[in-house]
Amino acid sequence: MTKFTKDHEYIKTDGTVGITQYAQEQLGDIVFVELPAIGKTLKQGDEAAVVESVKAASEIYAPASGTVVAVNEALSGEPGLINTDPDGAGWIFKLALDDAGELDGLMDADAYARIAV
Amino acid sequence: MAMNNQGRPTGIGSAGVAANGSSLLPNEPLLFEIGDADHSGVDLPDVEIDGSFLGGFARKSALDLPGLTEPEAVRHYVRLSRLNYSIDSGMYPLGSCTMKHNPRLNEKMARLPGFADIHPLQPVSTVSGALSLMDQLGHWLLTLTNMEAVALSPKAGAHGEMCGMMAIRAAQQAAGQGHRNIVLVPESAHGTNPATAAFLGYQVKPVPARADGTVDVNAVKAALSPEVAAIMLTNPNTCGLFEPEIIEIAAAVHEAGAYFYCDGANFNAIMGVVRPGDLGIDAMHINLHKTFSTPHGGGGPGAGPVVLSKALAPFAPVPFVRKGQGGLALVEHAEGGHLGRITAFHGQMGMYVRALTYMLSHGADGLAQAAKDAVLNANYVKARLQAVFSVPFDGQPCMHEALFDDSFLKDTGVSTLDFAKAMIDEGYHPMTMYFPLVVHGAMLIEPTESESKATLDAFCDVMLDLATDAKAGNAARFTSAPTRAPRRRLDETRAARSPILTYTPREDLPQAAE
Amino acid sequence: MRYLPHSAAERAEMLAVIGASSAEALFAGVPEGALLTEPVELPFHQPEYVVEAQMKRLASLNHAAGDGPFFIGAGAYRHHVPASVDHLIQRSEWLTAYTPYQPEVSQGTLQMLFEFQTQVAHLTGMDVANASMYDGSTGTAEAVLMARRVTKRNRIVLAGGLHPHYRDVVRTYLGDGPDLVKLAADPTGDDLGLEEIDGNTAAIVVQTPDVFGRLQDIKAAADAAHQKGALLIVVVTEIISLGLIEAPGALGADIVVCEGQSLGNALNFGGPYVGLFATRKDLVRQMPGRLCGETVDADGRRGFVLTLSTREQHIRREKATSNICTNAGLCALAFSIHLSLLGEAGLKRLARLNHLKAVKLSRMLGTVPGVEVLNTSFFNELTIRLPVPAAPLVDLLARAEILAGVPVSRLDPGKPELENLVILAATELTSDADIEMLASSLHAALEGDA
Structure with missing residues (x-):
């Protein structure tokens, strides 16, 4: 089940992280993504990546603690994937979670829908 | 468009004919499309050299620099210039930018050979007039601010901030207070303030704004601690308001052992009327290119001298002019606590000449009148617009700029950006938008003292007409705007996703759309 | 005041629209006592011709680079601007x-x-x-x-x-x-x-x-x-x-x-x-x-x-x-x-001309007894070693209206090994006569010194 943070990131049970549909709408056209290095270890809430639109740069925080095991290289050439398919082809990085239990503290889709307005 | 192998248009190209057919809106080709490596607008003897002193480093790589003869150059740059809006052609209501008239006497004086044609490393005995000019400019700035010392050399506002904050850091290090690592910055601050603090390694701690748009002394007190090095506050603030508790804020900051840095970007509202030194400020930069009428030049050069309190004066950067028994001396090398250089030479001399010329022209009385007129004009615009526009903070008269939010555009389908672009079609440069960040869809209007009542009335009539039209549901006028400018809205996403930052000849020029 | 468009009547009219009693009333946010009631202690406004005269007087106290032989560079260079x-x-x-x-x-x-x-x-x-x-x-x-x-x-x-x-x-x-x-x-x-x-x-x-x-x-x-x-x-x-x-x-x-x-x-x-x-x-x-x-x-x-x-x-x-x-x-x-005015061809010509002037400068300085040119390579600027500290000599030549370069000690003080060095630049504006005058004045000054 996909979980959500108050900072509008999602994380899937397999550790895939991206930003929500709502977040991409708020940011507008994404023009650049700064990806984390594979192998980097992150604590929950650490700055993991940066997505830039024309007018703003926004940090993406790690929704849970873990190690970066994959990054979406396709975003380097086509950052707009985050706009067109944020929870599919527009994923940003993938974590090997330290503790899957951390996800229990995040919002489910219903709870997130209430703040994403 | 067809191109030859040098990337120049071959047929009768687009030059001089804009898409809308008006030859008065030129669509000027790039220098690299019209210039030629063999053309030159400068006659020089073609001398031979033997190369024996070049150490084997003679240039072999291509230069690829097209040249223009003088008539070609004059036409290219005159045609390009006509694609720009400017103060001289119309009102420039950009909040926080102080786009006032740039007197031409300033330009004439800056070009006197005695100012323009002197080298920063000439023997000091040959530049006594330059030292005297710097001393006089400093005297005016110190008298207007009631401060102790001035560092003239910062090249622009952000550079002045850096200089002032470095002086604060140096003073605290000298006092054994170097551990202080937090700088308080109100949410309404210019983006350069937190940037400067972070640049110097400080942790930035935001101070929330009060509902009336000003800073609460109690919020500052709550944020102060032995780790706080300074507060950076803009006054008048970016909402266009004078901070009513500024003296209490200064006292609280000093009591906590911290310094008070003031962003002087808005000094135009109070020059000759309020002296920052009387408010307890320790350091403040002054944008000569805003307050003292030196031209913006399409983005510089600026000049950002910093005035310093007695506590910070010993930490001003070199070089500076010092009054001694034998007259004026130039101190070029750091001694005692003074900071080293923040730029190679003495700063923006060309701007000093212009600013001092402006000060001498206005005098103490004229500068105060200019500040009062700037405030009068902003309040007049606010008064004329507020029946239709929405004013977020109406607790006190505004200072030199009037702030509106976008609530009057609610449900019209028109955004602040759309509204601004529609102003272009009416012949005005847009106001400052989406700043300060504490207001939703902010519109910040700074008319400056240079605008006549007739100009302000015409401007307000247009603004009211636009607002009325937006509310009447005519969104298309806004969302498609501008349509009467040299270009329609530009695709910034495309520019940022695959940046083209230098000219390279290509077959698929976007101009093919014509 | 020539830069301020409002008449007194217009100011009054605008204050009425605002609903303020006076210009000072608009400064209501300023804390008690901080609003000046008198102008600060500086001169009052002046006509353009008076300001112009004052500024010209200040400018006249400076020796402009174009007033005589000039060889100063070290980070800023005198060139002809079209x-x-x-x-x-x-x-x-x-x-x-x-x-x-x-x-x-x-x-x-x-x-x-x-x-x-x-x-x-x-x-x-x-x-x-x-x-x-x-x-x-x-x-x-x-x-x-x-x-x-x-x-x-x-x-x-x-x-x-x-x-x-x-x-x-x-x-x-x-x-x-x-x-x-x-x-x-x-x-x-x-x-x-x-x-x-x-x-x-x-x-x-x-x-x-x-x-x-x-x-x-x-x-x-x-x-x-x-x-x-x-x-x-x-x-x-x-x-x-x-x-x-x-x-x-x-x-x-x-x-x-x-x-x-x-x-x-x-x-x-x-x-x-x-x-x-x-x-x-x-x-x-x-x-x-x-x-x-x-x-x-x-x-x-x-x-x-x-x-x-x-x-x-x-x-x-x-x-x-x-x-x-x-x-x-x-x-x-x-x-x-x-x-753009220079173009590739013009820039190359300008660069060669600058270099040629520096070659002439180097050769001429090399003929002055006691002067040693240190550079084996240069573009339009070079360093010489004098038999005496450089700064006083440069000041001496300045009194004769020859701006003879930058003593290295001015840039990098307190280093005895640099004290006798001078950096000199030549550009397209440097005439052969300037170079000759520099060399002969330097010669005379060093002889006088010895």
């Missing part, structure tokens, strides 16, 4: 425009900046250039900070021939410490400092021609830096040299910073000048300063915008890549116009 340059930059639409944040009504400035960026990239041999810095010295400090971001290393090596003022600016920006290695200047030896580059080094900064006028081996510096994973920052303070000397980009430089004053801009006692900043394409997002990029408008027409601005302070706030906001737009315009 009349059309100054005429064009004073057009209202250039002079009185704001930063081009509204691209629809700023295409003139934006296209000019795009052309400027291209010119700078071509001159330096780099992929990309920004829309200008304050000047060469602050640009150098920003380049050093950029190198630290790119390499995530801290150590910086400054070659001994870097202009001492540039070295001071870097030190002020970075703070002194073990991570800032400043090689002592040795104008006759190897003071590049390539051996100081180690695995923690972010960059080495090499100036060419250096402050003594020497041309440095950029290729060797690039190889040494790259071998250790460091960047090479090349500083050029005399931009005309690139018409004759190999482009740093062609020799492996990663960042090139130049003082662009020599083209289009007067000496101005040190400012405003224009810093040039160029780098490799892959480093562009770490580059400081504004950038102009090409795009299209809603009708598909080519146009230009400021781009990649999320790196900048007004948006990125505490995460910005630099301390620059307002830059040097009008000086960049003057630079660009002057370079």
Whole structure:
């Protein structure tokens, strides 16, 4: 089940992280993504990546603690994937979670829908 | 468009004919499309050299620099210039930018050979007039601010901030207070303030704004601690308001052992009327290119001298002019606590000449009148617009700029950006938008003292007409705007996703759309 | 007051619309007592002709470079600027425009900046250039900070021939410490400092021609830096040299910073000048300063915008890549116009002419007994050693209205080995008669001294 943070990131049970549909709408056209290095270890809430639109740069925080095991290289050439398919082809990085239990503290889709307005 | 192998248009190209057919809106080709490596607008003897002193480093790589003869150059740059809006052609209501008239006497004086044609490393005995000019400019700035010392050399506002904050850091290090690592910055601050603090390694701690748009002394007190090095506050603030508790804020900051840095970007509202030194400020930069009428030049050069309190004066950067028994001396090398250089030479001399010329022209009385007129004009615009526009903070008269939010555009389908672009079609440069960040869809209007009542009335009539039209549901006028400018809205996403930052000849020029 | 349009009646009318009793009432937010009731103690307003006379008097107290033989360089150079340059930059639409944040009504400035960026990239041999810095010295400090971001290393090596003022600016920006290695200047030896580059080094900064006028081996510096994973920052303070000397980009430089004053801009006692900043394409997002990029408008027409601005302070706030906001737009315009007027052919001719004048200067100074020319290579500037301390002699010649160069002790004081050195520059404005007068006056002064 996909979980959500108050900072509008999602994380899937397999550790895939991206930003929500709502977040991409708020940011507008994404023009650049700064990806984390594979192998980097992150604590929950650490700055993991940066997505830039024309007018703003926004940090993406790690929704849970873990190690970066994959990054979406396709975003380097086509950052707009985050706009067109944020929870599919527009994923940003993938974590090997330290503790899957951390996800229990995040919002489910219903709870997130209430703040994403 | 067809191109030859040098990337120049071959047929009768687009030059001089804009898409809308008006030859008065030129669509000027790039220098690299019209210039030629063999053309030159400068006659020089073609001398031979033997190369024996070049150490084997003679240039072999291509230069690829097209040249223009003088008539070609004059036409290219005159045609390009006509694609720009400017103060001289119309009102420039950009909040926080102080786009006032740039007197031409300033330009004439800056070009006197005695100012323009002197080298920063000439023997000091040959530049006594330059030292005297710097001393006089400093005297005016110190008298207007009631401060102790001035560092003239910062090249622009952000550079002045850096200089002032470095002086604060140096003073605290000298006092054994170097551990202080937090700088308080109100949410309404210019983006350069937190940037400067972070640049110097400080942790930035935001101070929330009060509902009336000003800073609460109690919020500052709550944020102060032995780790706080300074507060950076803009006054008048970016909402266009004078901070009513500024003296209490200064006292609280000093009591906590911290310094008070003031962003002087808005000094135009109070020059000759309020002296920052009387408010307890320790350091403040002054944008000569805003307050003292030196031209913006399409983005510089600026000049950002910093005035310093007695506590910070010993930490001003070199070089500076010092009054001694034998007259004026130039101190070029750091001694005692003074900071080293923040730029190679003495700063923006060309701007000093212009600013001092402006000060001498206005005098103490004229500068105060200019500040009062700037405030009068902003309040007049606010008064004329507020029946239709929405004013977020109406607790006190505004200072030199009037702030509106976008609530009057609610449900019209028109955004602040759309509204601004529609102003272009009416012949005005847009106001400052989406700043300060504490207001939703902010519109910040700074008319400056240079605008006549007739100009302000015409401007307000247009603004009211636009607002009325937006509310009447005519969104298309806004969302498609501008349509009467040299270009329609530009695709910034495309520019940022695959940046083209230098000219390279290509077959698929976007101009093919014509 | 000639710059203030309102009459007293209009002010009253406007106050009535506002509903305020007086102009002072509009300052209601000012705390009690802080509002001045009298003007500050400064002179009152004056007619234009009075101000003009006052300023002219101040200007007349200075000895202008054009008033006599002039050989001062060391980071700022006296060149001829074509009349059309100054005429064009004073057009209202250039002079009185704001930063081009509204691209629809700023295409003139934006296209000019795009052309400027291209010119700078071509001159330096780099992929990309920004829309200008304050000047060469602050640009150098920003380049050093950029190198630290790119390499995530801290150590910086400054070659001994870097202009001492540039070295001071870097030190002020970075703070002194073990991570800032400043090689002592040795104008006759190897003071590049390539051996100081180690695995923690972010960059080495090499100036060419250096402050003594020497041309440095950029290729060797690039190889040494790259071998250790460091960047090479090349500083050029005399931009005309690139018409004759190999482009740093062609020799492996990663960042090139130049003082662009020599083209289009007067000496101005040190400012405003224009810093040039160029780098490799892959480093562009770490580059400081504004950038102009090409795009299209809603009708598909080519146009230009400021781009990649999320790196900048007004948006990125505490995460910005630099301390620059307002830059040097009008000086960049003057630079660009002057370079367009020269073109490739003109720049090469100008560079050769400068070099030839310096060769003449070198030969003539070499004939003065006691004077030793230290340079084996130079562009338009060189260093001589006198048999006596340089500063008093330069002052002596200044009293005879000959501005004979810069004593190195003024730039880098307290170093006995540099005390007798003078740096002299020649440009296209230096006449053979100037050179002869310098040599004979120097000769006479040294004889008088002995």
